Amino acid sequence: MEQLIEQLKQQIIEALNFEDMTPEDINTDAPLFGEGLGLDSIDALELIMLMDREYGIKLADPKQGKAIFASVRTMAEYIQANRTK
Amino acid sequence: MRIAITGIGVVSAIGMNCAETLQSLLDERSGIGTMHILGSRHTELPVGEVPLSDAQLKQLAGIPADEPMPRTSLLGIIAAREALQQAFGSPSSAFDFRPSTFDSIAFISGTTVGGMDLTEQHWQDYHEGKATECIPLHEAGESTNAIARHLAFTFHLSPFTLIATPSTACSSALNAIMLGANLLRTGQTKATLVGGAESLSLFHLNGFNTLMILDHEPCRPFDATRNGLNLGEGAGYLLLENEEDAIARGATILGYIGGYANTCDAYHQTASSDNGEGAYLAMSKALNMAGLQPADIDYVNAHGTATPNNDLSESAALRRVFGDKMPAVSSTKAFTGHTTSASGGIEAVICALAIQHGFIPANLNWSHTAEGLIQPVIHTGHRPLSHVLCNAFGFGGNESSLIISAKGIELSEATMIQLPNEQINVQMVNDEMVNGFVSPAEARRMTPQTRRIVAAARRAIAESGVTPEAIVCATQWGCMAQSMQFLQDMLARNEQQLKPTPFMQSTHNTVASTIAILTANHGYNATYSQGKQSLTCAMADIRSQMSLGMIRSALVLEFDEQVEAWDNVLGNIGDCTQNIARATIYKANN
Numbered sequence: 001m002e003q004l005i006e007q008l009k010q011q012i013i014e015a016l017n018f019e020d021m022t023p024e025d026i027n028t029d030a031p032l033f034g035e036g037l038g039l040d041s042i043d044a045l046e047l048i049m050l051m052d053r054e055y056g057i058k059l060a061d062p063k064q065g066k067a068i069f070a071s072v073r074t075m076a077e078y079i080q081a082n083r084t085k
Numbered sequence: 086m087r088i089a090i091t092g093i094g095v096v097s098a099i100g101m102n103c104a105e106t107l108q109s110l111l112d113e114r115s116g117i118g119t120m121h122i123l124g125s126r127h128t129e130l131p132v133g134e135v136p137l138s139d140a141q142l143k144q145l146a147g148i149p150a151d152e153p154m155p156r157t158s159l160l161g162i163i164a165a166r167e168a169l170q171q172a173f174g175s176p177s178s179a180f181d182f183r184p185s186t187f188d189s190i191a192f193i194s195g196t197t198v199g200g201m202d203l204t205e206q207h208w209q210d211y212h213e214g215k216a217t218e219c220i221p222l223h224e225a226g227e228s229t230n231a232i233a234r235h236l237a238f239t240f241h242l243s244p245f246t247l248i249a250t251p252s253t254a255c256s257s258a259l260n261a262i263m264l265g266a267n268l269l270r271t272g273q274t275k276a277t278l279v280g281g282a283e284s285l286s287l288f289h290l291n292g293f294n295t296l297m298i299l300d301h302e303p304c305r306p307f308d309a310t311r312n313g314l315n316l317g318e319g320a321g322y323l324l325l326e327n328e329e330d331a332i333a334r335g336a337t338i339l340g341y342i343g344g345y346a347n348t349c350d351a352y353h354q355t356a357s358s359d360n361g362e363g364a365y366l367a368m369s370k371a372l373n374m375a376g377l378q379p380a381d382i383d384y385v386n387a388h389g390t391a392t393p394n395n396d397l398s399e400s401a402a403l404r405r406v407f408g409d410k411m412p413a414v415s416s417t418k419a420f421t422g423h424t425t426s427a428s429g430g431i432e433a434v435i436c437a438l439a440i441q442h443g444f445i446p447a448n449l450n451w452s453h454t455a456e457g458l459i460q461p462v463i464h465t466g467h468r469p470l471s472h473v474l475c476n477a478f479g480f481g482g483n484e485s486s487l488i489i490s491a492k493g494i495e496l497s498e499a500t501m502i503q504l505p506n507e508q509i510n511v512q513m514v515n516d517e518m519v520n521g522f523v524s525p526a527e528a529r530r531m532t533p534q535t536r537r538i539v540a541a542a543r544r545a546i547a548e549s550g551v552t553p554e555a556i557v558c559a560t561q562w563g564c565m566a567q568s569m570q571f572l573q574d575m576l577a578r579n580e581q582q583l584k585p586t587p588f589m590q591s592t593h594n595t596v597a598s599t600i601a602i603l604t605a606n607h608g609y610n611a612t613y614s615q616g617k618q619s620l621t622c623a624m625a626d627i628r629s630q631m632s633l634g635m636i637r638s639a640l641v642l643e644f645d646e647q648v649e650a651w652d653n654v655l656g657n658i659g660d661c662t663q664n665i666a667r668a669t670i671y672k673a674n675n
Contacts, residue, residue, distance in 0.1 A: 017529040045585040062297045
């Protein structure tokens with residue numbers, strides 16, 4: 001799980017173009033949206049695409065993302081449970 | 086001056102001309118259905134296609150089968166020809182009787198897709214040195230030039246007084262109508278053919294798909310169950326001239342331009358604000374210009390795309406303008422699909438037809454009311470209309486409203502053309518200069534060249550101390566780095582698993598709207614793409630507005646970016662892209 005979390009942080013940084021950030025800058029349990037990194041609706045779509053491209057998970061409804069993307073940990077748990085690759 | 090509409094022309098999924106369009110509206114017959122022409126793998130998405138192939142459109146437009154022509158231009162030619170014919174008669178009779186207006190026409194046509202369809206089809210060819218005659222047509226402005234050349238030839242027109250291509254995504258055509266009206270009011274042209282054209286493309290079908298706002302069912306504007314838009318295509322144009330000229334030459338007047346405004350929501354690149362601030366401002370300013378009260382409006386042709394966000398935001402804006410006395414409102418996008426850059430032209434023609442024939446078009450597919458949403462008109466109903474309001478909103482919160490009236494409305498004129506005073510000119514050459522003007526968080530979705538223009542703009546604003554009332558961008562190729570990234574990704578991945586950010590950032594107006602969002606500027610916002618004439622068009626716009634007292638200051642942005650992927654294509658025709666990032670603040674003379 002810890003390995004997946006580290007890998008996911010790196011993938012988030014790349015997908016969302018946080019050029020000057022490192023995985024250490026992201027708190028595993030902090031909210032991704034709202035305060036935290038200040039992400040918006042387009043970032044949510046990028047995270048949906050990240051899960052599709054990297055883990056073979058397809059979300060049909062962007063509204064599902066809200067709970068999944070609560071934090072890096074919740075996202076990693078969802079990936080762990082639903083990944084197809 | 087009263088600006089008369091003396092010709093209208095339209096083509097979309099519900100008709101190849103005004104008569105067919107009118108019949109479909111009266112019969113409540115939608116044009117949205119299964120995809121037959123576009124050739125995308127996403128056949129699960131319903132679209133509003135014009136049901137003719139490019140070859141069939143060429144035949145209809147009288148263009149040789151082997152002449153390269155974007156589908157956008159083909160649709161544009163068919164609609165523009167109808168508007169000119171209605172105003173002046175068929176090409177042969179128009180040649181016999183030649184009114185003075187005929188020698189002084191400006192052609193202002195909005196598009197964003199331009200010749201993207203040809204680039205998609207020939208991407209591989211270009212890399213093998215084939216089909217190179219299609220390459221220049223990629224440019225939005227060149228797709229307009231292709232329409233202009235054909236019209237000039239067919240109707241034996243004198244050279245157009247101006248050819249301009251506003252490219253502000255889905256509000257492009259309404260912005261074209263505004264520039265055309267301003268050119269008339271400042272006496273820079275005797276007539277103006279205004280509107281927009283846009284074909285479907287794999288590029289923007291896939292782009293909207295990455296935003297997850299395409300409904301897999303026919304769209305349901307303002308309905309509780311709405312789940313996104315259906316894309317459509319087409320073109321719509323109006324021929325505008327001074328009422329006195331129209332009467333003098335015995336033309337039939339179909340309606341009048343009552344008022345108009347463009348503002349920026351300054352909220353987000355693809356989302357509208359909860360309270361619909363930009364839309365509220367656009368509608369309010371248009372009413373103010375026309376000297377009308379909200380209660381004078383009989384019908385609103387809403388933008389009404391049927392995305393959850395747009396319809397809620399537009400409803401909030403409509404409530405703020407009209408309060409409890411909501412006029413009849415409908416979105417005609419359930420008929421035509423969302424025809425993006427052409428939508429303002431097509432829907433302005435629909436409004437002109439509604440006034441002419443005394444009816445309110447239905448908002449098809451509506452059945453469920455919901456908290457916060459306005460309740461639209463669900464069946465086409467006959468009644469006389471005095472004033473109608475037409476909305477078109479684009480990416481970056483580019484919000485435009487136009488009022489079309491049955492009776493003439495007096496609009497102010499300017500006899501002196503103002504030459505704006507240049508205050509300050511900032512050209513970004515050194516990336517060191519970017520630091521301090523663009524934060525890392527702001528920069529993360531920008532290309533290096535976008536960062537430079539944003540920094541130049543901020544520096545120009547800071548050093549001049551001017552809060553510009555207009556932000557106008559001039560660009561030949563637009564945001565080409567992001568466009569090429571999305572295009573190549575789309576072709577390589579066979580239209581699957583695409584990232585939304587490059588598409589969101591790919592529109593020509595991205596630069597102007599980004600600066601408006603970052604500086605919370607709700608003023609006028611526009612972009613022109615017209616080859617080496619792009620800056621001329623931008624200056625014609627701000628000069629007209631300053632002369633009319635509509636704005637007192639403006640930020641003009643010159644933007645283009647060097648992109649290797651496109652240089653590999655342009656090399657075939659001995660051309661290349663270049664980095665340009667210049668921001669200039671102008672003030673009115675008085």
